[in-house]
Amino acid sequence: MVKIIYIFFIIIFCSLIFRGLLAEPLLDGADFDYGEYLSGQCLTCHQNSSDEGIPAINGAEALYIAKKLVLYKNKELENEVMQLVASALDKEEIASLAIYFNSLEK
Numbered sequence: 032m033v034k035i036i037y038i039f040f041i042i043i044f045c046s047l048i049f050r051g052l053l054a055e056p057l058l059d060g061a062d063f064d065y066g067e068y069l070s071g072q073c074l075t076c077h078q079n080s081s082d083e084g085i086p087a088i089n090g091a092e093a094l095y096i097a098k099k100l101v102l103y104k105n106k107e108l109e110n111e112v113m114q115l116v117a118s119a120l121d122k123e124e125i126a127s128l129a130i131y132f133n134s135l136e137k
């Protein structure tokens with residue numbers, strides 16, 4: 032009996048780890064329409080093509096965008112403007128912006 036309980040816990044434990052590996056928490060709660068709505072504030076700087084030190088982010092991987100925004104938010108990437116922009120965004124807003132910009136043509 033003890034053995035069965037033991038195996039049961041191992042199975043639960045493994046499935047939790049597996050779920051953690053599959054899910055991408057950075058993009059949790061992403062909402063496309065919300066992303067489109069929020070993107071207005073980004074478009075004043077981020078245009079279709081890179082210029083004057085502002086990289087184009089249209090069509091970039093959603094995960095790439097989200098990771099960068101988190102890094103600016105945590106001040107692990109140096110850029111005052113983007114640190115300020117990202118610090119005003121919460122997790123859901125970052126995820127929404129990431130999937131929205133990913134959907135745009137490069």
Ligand code: HEC
Nearest residue numbers: 072073076084085086088096099100109110112113116128
């Ligand atoms: C005032 C101008 C400005 C605004 C507004 C702005 N950005 Fe930026 N963004 C920049 C600049 C400049 C950089 C490059 C910073 C650097 O060199 O690290 C950048 C970099 C980025 C990067 C990293 C791109 C890469 O390939 O390294 C992402 C992602 C990004 N911005 C997303 C956004 C999003 C999303 C918004 C809107 C919420 C936004 N930005 C608003 C100016 C702006």
